[in-house]
Amino acid sequence: MGEITRYINPTVVAHIAFVLVVALTVVGALIAVLLKNIVYNVFGLATALVGIAGLFIFLGSEFLAVMEILIYVGAICIAIVFAIMLSQPMHLRIPPRWRPKVVFSLIVAAVVFVSFSVIITRTPWEAHLIRTHDWSIKRLGHLLLTNYELMFELISLVLLLAIVGSIITAAAVGGARHSGGPTGGKEEGGP
Amino acid sequence: MQGVSDYMSGLGQAVAGFLGPDILALVLGLVLVLLFIQVNAMFLVWAERKVAAHIQLRIGPKEVGPFGLLQTIVDGVKLVAKELITPQPVSWLLFVLGPVLVFAPVMVPFVVLPFGPNLQVRDLNVGLLLIFSLGGLNVLAILLGGWASNNKYALLGAIRSVAQNVAYEIPLLLSAMSVVILAGTFSMQGIVEAQEGVWFIFYQPVAGLLYLIGAIAETNRAPFDIPEAESELVAGFHTEYSGMRFALFFLAEYTNMFIVASVATTLFFGGWRGPVADGPWWFLLKVYLLIFGVMWVRWTYPRLRFDQLMNFAWKYMIPIALVNLLLTGLVMKLVGAA
Numbered sequence: 001m002g003e004i005t006r007y008i009n010p011t012v013v014a015h016i017a018f019v020l021v022v023a024l025t026v027v028g029a030l031i032a033v034l035l036k037n038i039v040y041n042v043f044g045l046a047t048a049l050v051g052i053a054g055l056f057i058f059l060g061s062e063f064l065a066v067m068e069i070l071i072y073v074g075a076i077c078i079a080i081v082f083a084i085m086l087s088q089p090m091h092l093r094i095p096p097r098w099r100p101k102v103v104f105s106l107i108v109a110a111v112v113f114v115s116f117s118v119i120i121t122r123t124p125w126e127a128h129l130i131r132t133h134d135w136s137i138k139r140l141g142h143l144l145l146t147n148y149e150l151m152f153e154l155i156s157l158v159l160l161l162a163i164v165g166s167i168i169t170a171a172a173v174g175g176a177r178h179s180g181g182p183t184g185g186k187e188e189g190g191p
Numbered sequence: 192m193q194g195v196s197d198y199m200s201g202l203g204q205a206v207a208g209f210l211g212p213d214i215l216a217l218v219l220g221l222v223l224v225l226l227f228i229q230v231n232a233m234f235l236v237w238a239e240r241k242v243a244a245h246i247q248l249r250i251g252p253k254e255v256g257p258f259g260l261l262q263t264i265v266d267g268v269k270l271v272a273k274e275l276i277t278p279q280p281v282s283w284l285l286f287v288l289g290p291v292l293v294f295a296p297v298m299v300p301f302v303v304l305p306f307g308p309n310l311q312v313r314d315l316n317v318g319l320l321l322i323f324s325l326g327g328l329n330v331l332a333i334l335l336g337g338w339a340s341n342n343k344y345a346l347l348g349a350i351r352s353v354a355q356n357v358a359y360e361i362p363l364l365l366s367a368m369s370v371v372i373l374a375g376t377f378s379m380q381g382i383v384e385a386q387e388g389v390w391f392i393f394y395q396p397v398a399g400l401l402y403l404i405g406a407i408a409e410t411n412r413a414p415f416d417i418p419e420a421e422s423e424l425v426a427g428f429h430t431e432y433s434g435m436r437f438a439l440f441f442l443a444e445y446t447n448m449f450i451v452a453s454v455a456t457t458l459f460f461g462g463w464r465g466p467v468a469d470g471p472w473w474f475l476l477k478v479y480l481l482i483f484g485v486m487w488v489r490w491t492y493p494r495l496r497f498d499q500l501m502n503f504a505w506k507y508m509i510p511i512a513l514v515n516l517l518l519t520g521l522v523m524k525l526v527g528a529a
Contacts, residue, residue: 037282043285043335046331062316063316066324069325070323070324074323074324074326074328077331078357082354
């Protein structure tokens with residue numbers, strides 16, 4: 001019985017799995033930020049999101065993990081790649097980085113990092129004595145429509161805004177194309 | 192000899208004791224799945240050639256083995272022996288990763304497929320969602336391979352594939368959701384158990400039809416095979432791939448066919464339930480009958496044009512699926528059997 005447990009400790013296996021998943025997330029995120037080819041960036045992002053899904057599995061929340069892959073990798077990353085492929089030819093020279101943009105994003109990232117660190121360190125984390133295992137879809141649905149109804153509505157609002165925004169953008173481009181000829185729409189729709 | 196067998200049984204017990212019967216089942220299941228994927232793909236390729244031949248009044252493969260059954264093995268050996276050509280202007284890492292990433296996600300759904308009452312690697316309570324989420328990964332991998340090939344046909348095929356999959360994944364998910372509302376669970380085994388007596392196809396004929404249409408589109412097969420339309424795009428997203436890399440795309444496609452047919456069997460046709468003697472044989476019979484139907488469709492209907500395909504998905508299938516979902520929810524609320 002104990003022959004293998006002498007060499008392999010389940011805790012060690014768990015730690016290795018954790019380190020692997022975190023490495024996937026961090027490396028993916030670095031690829032997403034540092035490389036200059038935008039297609040590589042998106043695939044880095046997808047890698048990072050798969051890593052985050054792994055973290056959710058590690059925390060015992062299979063539903064969130066599957067949703068992470070379904071929505072973020074399966075839908076959002078694909079939408080991004082699709083937008084890239086429709087927007088500019090890939091063989092063109094990649095433009096150099098715009099210095100102020102890098103600085104701004106560094107500032108934003110720093111602010112986010114500091115605020116999250118403060119929140120994490122100030123929250124009095126306490127371990128629950130009994131861990132509930134009831135994270136079925138039904139329970140999550142009930143919670144979304146009762147305790148977390150405000151969040152739920154806010155998310156729907158954000159999605160609605162995105163849809164309305166995209167329709168307005170598309171209508172503006174289409175309208176300009178109809179009135180100003182083929183070139184008018186192109187200028188309007190440019191970045 | 193005695194010592195060796197003692198040692199082996201001791202080792203087996205130690206592994207079982209440490210990992211638990213659960214993990215042992217997982218490891219065994221994975222080995223079986225890997226074997227099954229190969230055998231299934233070989234059988235399906237042979238079946239497709241035979242079905243196509245008979246529909247076109249030909250005989251099909253007949254030389255290698257009885258009824259040409261071993262033809263695919265010979266073809267497989269040929270593919271393995273072929274050179275892996277990597278064209279100069281590809282982005283190398285992504286080009287090599289493409290086929291691997293196409294093939295990797297199609298193995299995972301086998302973990303939750305309910306072949307029989309006890310024949311399932313693991314019954315996750317998010318089983319159905321797991322299968323659909325991995326379908327999304329497949330699309331990303333196709334896109335990656337098509338883009339990395341740096342070939343206009345490959346890129347066009349990849350873009351078509353993504354546009355098509357995005358359009359057809361929505362009615363696919365919506366039709367599956369109607370079944371989930373009926374069964375009240377995402378667990379594959381739970382959905383089969385909910386169909387005691389009546390299969391869901393009789394409650395949800397519209398959803399069943401939408402699912403089958405969407406599934407054919409998801410597997411990029413005719414009449415929805417525009418991502419690899421031979422007459423326009425050479426071979427679509429896998430134009431630049433040769434040898435075993437091409438074979439991986441092929442293997443993934445046929446395994447995907449098996450997966451979507453199994454999901455259809457689970458959702459609409461009662462899974463492993465049959466009139467007599469419930470068991471995996473009913474599951475496999477239904478799956479292969481469905482696949483036969485899909486092949487029949489492929490060799491009967493011409494390919495759709497891209498705008499027809501998009502119109503059909505966005506203007507007909509998605510609204511019908513939404514209305515069907517709403518009606519299902521309404522009826523379930525009124526009947527009160529949730």
